[in-house]
Amino acid sequence: GAGVSQSPSNKVTEKGKDVELRCDPISGHTALYWYRQSLGQGLEFLIYFQGNSAPDKSGLPSDRFSAERTGGSVSTLTIQRTQQEDSAVYLCASSPNSGVSSYEQYFGPGTRLTVT
């Protein structure tokens, strides 16, 4: 079946602009995660959605970052007033609802964000 998809694959933006990154999880997966991968910081957790529960936003680095998930499926990560330190690959992952395999996260190809 189809894996996690993300768009765009690459995004170049000017400092100060807002960007939106999109994630389509694997069909039927109820959990969705955003991570960021950068040279200096490695792979960092950003935010987690599970069904209709309130999201776990504990990894968001600043209030310029927000995310939403509509209809329990597609998610959008928004970065406002982008800064150069926001340049990174943003990865989305999803996992099934139940069973021990619900702990396995399946990743999309990522969106490479470059802030100039």
Place this chain on the structure above:
Amino acid sequence: AQKVTQAQTEISVVEKEDVTLDCVYETRDTTYYLFWYKQPPSGELVFLIRRNSFDEQNEISGRYSWNFQKSTSSFNFTITASQVVDSAVYFCALRANNAGNMLTFGGGTRLMVKP
């Protein structure tokens, strides 16, 4: 707090050599899950294995094997008879039961397999 350490940042081997990637973790939780992911040059993280804290049996899958030892908090990954296609960055990760649902990743080990 959870922590995963992959001390080897880069390893270079010649094809057909065996190679072991080290992973050491820290957590206060008694229930946790350990993972290995592969990130080839294409960039997508590929899930390889999940291990539960209450199951210390080692696992073998083809040329891949994993050695989980709670006594040393390690979860090492061995590739037997390495191939050029094994060249990638490998990440070890931890999910602790009482620390949310996110994965805590190690810094990754870049494996280069030369022909």
